[in-house]
Amino acid sequence: MTSLHKPDADQLRQEILRHLKYSLGKDESHATTYDWRMSLSLALRDLVVDPWFASTRQTYKSGAKRVYYLSMEFLIGRLIEDVMTNLRIDDIAKSAIADLGQDYDQVVHDEPDAALGNGGLGRLAACFLDSLSTLGIPAYGYGIRYEHGLFQQRFEDGRQIETAENWLAQKHAWEFERPEVSYRINFGGYVHQSGSKVNWHSAETVLASAYDTPVVGWQGKWANTLRLWAAKPTRIFDLESFNRGNYLAASEPEALARTISRVLYPDDTTETGKELRLKQEYFFTSASIQDLLRRFISEGHPLSSLAEHVAIQLNDTHPAIAGPELVRLLVDEHGMDVDEAIILARNCLGYTNHTLLPEALERWDEALFARILPRHHRLIELIEDWHLSNTDSTVRIIEDGSVKMGELSFIMAHKVNGVSALHTELVKQTLFSDLHGTYPDRIINQTNGITPRRWLYSCNSELSTLITSNLGDQWPNNLDQLAALADFAEDSGFQDAFRAAKANNKRRMAEWIKQRDGIIINPEALFDVQIKRIHEYKRQLMNLLETVALWNEIRDNPNADWTPRLKVFGGKAAPGYVVAKEIIHLVNDVAKRINSDKTTMPHLQVLYPENYNVSMAEILIPATDLSEQISTAGKEASGTGNMKFALNGALTIGTLDGANVEIRDCVGVENFCNYSATLFLLPLGATI
Ligand SMILES: *Cc1c(COP(=O)(O)O)cnc(C)c1O
Numbered sequence: 209m210t211s212l213h214k215p216d217a218d219q220l221r222q223e224i225l226r227h228l229k230y231s232l233g234k235d236e237s238h239a240t241t242y243d244w245r246m247s248l249s250l251a252l253r254d255l256v257v258d259p260w261f262a263s264t265r266q267t268y269k270s271g272a273k274r275v276y277y278l279s280m281e282f283l284i285g286r287l288i289e290d291v292m293t294n295l296r297i298d299d300i301a302k303s304a305i306a307d308l309g310q311d312y313d314q315v316v317h318d319e320p321d322a323a324l325g326n327g328g329l330g331r332l333a334a335c336f337l338d339s340l341s342t343l344g345i346p347a348y349g350y351g352i353r354y355e356h357g358l359f360q361q362r363f364e365d366g367r368q369i370e371t372a373e374n375w376l377a378q379k380h381a382w383e384f385e386r387p388e389v390s391y392r393i394n395f396g397g398y399v400h401q402s403g404s405k406v407n408w409h410s411a412e413t414v415l416a417s418a419y420d421t422p423v424v425g426w427q428g429k430w431a432n433t434l435r436l437w438a439a440k441p442t443r444i445f446d447l448e449s450f451n452r453g454n455y456l457a458a459s460e461p462e463a464l465a466r467t468i469s470r471v472l473y474p475d476d477t478t479e480t481g482k483e484l485r486l487k488q489e490y491f492f493t494s495a496s497i498q499d500l501l502r503r504f505i506s507e508g509h510p511l512s513s514l515a516e517h518v519a520i521q522l523n524d525t526h527p528a529i530a531g532p533e534l535v536r537l538l539v540d541e542h543g544m545d546v547d548e549a550i551i552l553a554r555n556c557l558g559y560t561n562h563t564l565l566p567e568a569l570e571r572w573d574e575a576l577f578a579r580i581l582p583r584h585h586r587l588i589e590l591i592e593d594w595h596l597s598n599t600d601s602t603v604r605i606i607e608d609g610s611v612k613m614g615e616l617s618f619i620m621a622h623k624v625n626g627v628s629a630l631h632t633e634l635v636k637q638t639l640f641s642d643l644h645g646t647y648p649d650r651i652i653n654q655t656n657g658i659t660p661r662r663w664l665y666s667c668n669s670e671l672s673t674l675i676t677s678n679l680g681d682q683w684p685n686n687l688d689q690l691a692a693l694a695d696f697a698e699d700s701g702f703q704d705a706f707r708a709a710k711a712n713n714k715r716r717m718a719e720w721i722k723q724r725d726g727i728i729i730n731p732e733a734l735f736d737v738q739i740k741r742i743h744e745y746k747r748q749l750m751n752l753l754e755t756v757a758l759w760n761e762i763r764d765n766p767n768a769d770w771t772p773r774l775k776v777f778g779g780k781a782a783p784g785y786v787v788a789k790e791i792i793h794l795v796n797d798v799a800k801r802i803n804s805d806k807t808t809m810p811h812l813q814v815l816y817p818e819n820y821n822v823s824m825a826e827i828l829i830p831a832t833d834l835s836e837q838i839s840t841a842g843k844e845a846s847g848t849g850n851m852k853f854a855l856n857g858a859l860t861i862g863t864l865d866g867a868n869v870e871i872r873d874c875v876g877v878e879n880f881c882n883y884s885a886t887l888f889l890l891p892l893g894a895t896i
Contacts, residue, residue, distance in 0.1 A: 220304040223251035244310050245318040249381035252291050260422040260431035267346040275347040276500050279523035281330030282351050284322040285822030287382050293666040295428045320375040321823045323357035326476045327741045328848050329562055333523055338659040341425030341432045350496035353419050353436035356471045361780045361819045366796030370783050382421045389418035391498045393491050399582045406540055408583040414465040415440040416495030426685050437495045439468035475782045476741045477568040486580055493527040497534050515555035522559045525570045525613035531620030532587040550594050559621035562845050564639050570613040577611045595619050601646040618643050625654040627846035628867040655867055656846040660687050663852045668830035670709035717831035734771050738836035739778035739820055739828055742788040745843035749791050751836055762808045770811040778820035830856045837862030
């Protein structure tokens with residue numbers, strides 16, 4: 209750990225001006241908000257580089273084990289406030305920006321919201337990166353540098369319209385391009401065996417090219433790397449075709465290759481059996497495994513000690529091909545015996561299961577799989593043989609013409625985790641009951657979490673200041689300390705300050721929606737919020753029916769003493785998920801009807817802001833009074849939105865599902881402190 213060099217406001221201002229001039233090539237008098245935002249970001253990024261280098265040097269020196277977190281998605285959001293929070297430089301930056309005559313909020317909010325993920329799974333990956341750096345654990349996040357992140361959502365006549373997201377239209381301030389770090393990724397072709405040597409003669413090759421973003425932890429003591437891969441052609445351009453006047457054909461190899469990292473699949477918890485999706489998965493997994501193996505070998509350790517130096521965690525089955533890929537490299541490139549390679553790979557790998565929903569479990573058509581990845585198809589057969597002959601299990605990986613990625617991940621991992629206590633039990637009892645019987649110690653629980661730096665300290669500065677004034681400033685690093693707030697539960701001064709913070713956060717949200725959409729909301733109302741992907745099991749429809757019931761009650765008795773209520777919905781539906789899109793349409797229609805009812809207007813309003821994302825969550829969650837976590841029991845593996853709300857002092861109304869159960873145990877049914885009291889109802893259909 210190194211201590212951070214922290215500039216004062218004047219030094220930071222000089223650095224911003226230096227970047228404006230020499231990195232952006234702009235004169236102060238012509239600088240736009242973009243120029244100022246980029247200059248500030250680059251000045252902040254400079255501050256991260258020293259701790260980043262120091263962390264890397266220390267890891268090499270100590271020979272410490274590294275964590276490699278492989279995830280198809282990283283739902284990052286904006287980074288500027290994240291970095292300022294972790295460097296604790298937000299006040300200094302504010303005054304530097306003010307000294308330059310710029311509007312701080314305008315500059316900070318100019319940053320595009322990096323949405324390289326769909327929802328909870330991708331946000332979990334982003335939160336883990338912050339936590340790994342805060343804990344000083346040497347780690348790499350590995351993923352795909354999608355050119356277009358999650359689609360942008362608009363409503364037209366109440367219906368969801370999707371448009372392409374374009375976060376890379378402007379330069380990404382935080383990344384370092386690494387053109388010298390690239391790997392060849394092969395697809396297709398055939399496998400040829402000569403003696404004991406197997407050769408894969410592939411038909412197609414693309415390059416995976418690295419882009420690194422430093423991820424700094426709390427107080428700037430440690431920084432890890434998020435390494436994202438972009439697909440590039442092995443040959444930029446076919447000069448022969450070009451010279452023959454065939455201009456389109458000349459750029460074909462480039463277009464083909466680039467398709468692989470072009471867009472994020474917008475499906476949320478539904479499987480997509482698309483060839484391109486399989487190529488994306490193999491693309492980033494192979495690049496990551498080749499990269500970590502190169503790093504390991506460069507350190508001079510014997511291959512047999514790989515598992516002592518390398519922990520590879522699979523965020524869901526999307527990188528499940530990591531098992532066979534590692535075996536392939538060990539066997540085909542390093543001459544290791546197959547059984548030895550399987551055991552070694554397994555000792556390196558961990559697998560996180562995120563869902564029990566059958567439609568979300570990845571399976572590939574065997575013929576397609578064998579066509580795209582012939583060598584891996586053979587290796588999976590060998591892994592299956594090894595599993596069947598070393599245990600009395602009858603569970604197969606390839607069955608009825610499909611390759612089952614859940615079973616592959618389980619068999620190739622030394623630990624498999626569920627993401628909440630309840631979900632882990634269900635994984636043991638249902639999804640993997642047979643494999644659990646064979647390997648009774650393999651499944652463990654690791655309940656999801658969120659970073660309190662982003663989801664309290666940074667997004668709710670007023671509540672954070674109140675907590676710090678009572679508990680000191682160590683809690684963002686040690687959340688258990690919040691339990692001491694129980695001592696203030698009956699303190700009227702604390703209660704007043706807590707209420708004032710909530711009221712201000714509600715006013716801030718009211719101002720935000722007025723600026724953004726021209727909608728006026730009542731900041732005195734009870735803010736009742738359900739924001740998450742739209743899915744039948746999450747039951748936005750039930751929440752809407754409750755809204756209609758409330759509306760009818762108010763109409764029947766408009767002069768009763770109603771608590772004014774703002775019902776907030778937010779979230780995107782997968783473009784192909786027809787029922788979810790119908791639910792969006794219905795919410796908007798109902799909102800239109802209710803919001804135009806003069807009788808109920810003072811008591812009830814429905815708000816559905818377009819394009820829910822991380823930045824919107826950061827405004828809505830601190831302003832929420834009532835958090836809706838009403839999934840059909842047994843379906844929400846963990847939830848992390850539930851944690852964000854609880855941390856910001858909202859009451860939860862929820863089913864006993866996922867991590868709701870643990871949140872309730874933690875805050876106490878009888879509500880151990882009044883700012884995070886939790887109210888649980890068991891709505892219709894709850895089975896647990
Ligand atoms: C936290 C978060 C989620 C996950 O929310 P759940 O309620 O757990 O489904 C999804 N999207 C965004 C933008 C988030 O910040």
